[in-house]
Amino acid sequence: MPELPEVETVARRLNDTAAGAALEKIIVLDKKLSIPDRKNLRGAVLRRVVRAGKTVVLELSGPESQRLLQIHLRMSGRLFWIDKAENTIHTFDGYVSNVKGVGRKHCRVRFLFDSGTLLFVDPRRFGTVKLVRSAQELDIPGLDPTGSDFTLAVFRKLLGESAQKIKVWLLRQDRITGLGNIYASEILFDSGIDPERTVGSLNSAEIKRLHSSIRKILRNAIKHCGTTFSDFQSSEGSLGEYQNYLKVYGRAGEKCADCDAKILRVVQAQRSTFYCPQCQA
Ligand SMILES: [Zn+2]
Structure with missing residues (x-):
């Protein structure tokens, strides 16, 4: 299971790769997950990717409103980015042993952006995806030990x-x-x-x-x-x-x-x- 430094690394790398992309569609493949309101996000721009607690947060600003998409990787969740122009797969965490099959199995959500596709792959299905309106609504159980509040x-x-x-x-x-x-x-x-x-x-x-x-x-x-x-x-x-x-x-x-x-x-x-x-x- 990734700990804080690994989640921070994934968030930073995803930010470097995908910030600025415009969201076209979210396809939920796993019935266990639901992302209500996701249709309103069409055209939203991915402003920034940050870590909050042990989760990856995508800051999206849409034509009408701002949303935060919080992804909790938990036991086995991973994020992959398939770049449209380069036709390459960015794995961010380096744990994948075979990139050929990436995204075919255990993919729970596909986020289609104009410049690429973000895959949420999670064989054990403990991961969660949540869409909220503000940072206050993010699900973070305790204090961030790297933050200034941790005195x-x-x-x-x-x-x-x-x-x-x-x-x-x-x-x-x-x-x-x-x-x-x-x-x-x-x-x-x-x-x-x-x-x-x-x-x-x-x-x-x-x-x-x-x-x-x-x-x-x-x-x-x-x-x-x-x-x-x-x-x-x-x-x-x-x-x-x-x-x-x-x-x-x-x-x-x-x-x-x-x-x-x-x-x-x-x-x-x-x-x-x-x-x-x-x-x-
Ligand atoms: Zn010793």
């Missing part, structure tokens, strides 16, 4: 005295949105905090370190276009490269980057957690 004071308040383990707490989407297994493990390593600690046991200095590690790790991951576990070369030739900077995630049994201990893997709330027993206390 140390706000973070302290959100944490409270919870008895939940800190790693499990970081994965909750209703407090801060966008962290998953990879970045939660990396953030806890960076801040030197044992993932088994309870939220309520963290002292003031640890919370401060954790807050700054969240910002730092996400900033670096976005800079490197997220993490890609695939050797597939996208049509753009530029994949996420943050997998080369991971210090604990997926490295069980390997020597810690900062000491002589070996990285351990434990399971917390059915998810793998990787950490260094010596550097994290």
Whole structure:
């Protein structure tokens, strides 16, 4: 499942590729999805593509009104752009192993623009598409940890005295949105905090370190276009490269980057957690 940096990367790349295109038609292929009002969007111009929480938002301005189209990729959703002039497929996330079949299977919505077609492909069908009128109506469960609202004071308040383990707490989407297994493990390593600690046991200095590690790790991951576990070369030739900077995630049994201990893997709330027993206390 993509985490915040990967969704940010998809939104930025789609923006670079498709901004300015005019929408001609939206074809919904999956009965599980409905986009009421979509006929009114004919002729709307795609002003910008941004990330909101873990979703991709298309800002459309139509002849009559403005709409935001929010796409939640969830478990298996992907966006592809088929460029009309170049007849090429832009995959944005680089996870596709075979571009030939792209869009034929599991395509749930086709957005036909004048300069190309945006496909929402989602084999497991957990993804959602929502059309709203304003940013206030967007579905974002918690705070964006890269935004200016995510201050140390706000973070302290959100944490409270919870008895939940800190790693499990970081994965909750209703407090801060966008962290998953990879970045939660990396953030806890960076801040030197044992993932088994309870939220309520963290002292003031640890919370401060954790807050700054969240910002730092996400900033670096976005800079490197997220993490890609695939050797597939996208049509753009530029994949996420943050997998080369991971210090604990997926490295069980390997020597810690900062000491002589070996990285351990434990399971917390059915998810793998990787950490260094010596550097994290
Ligand atoms: Zn270590």
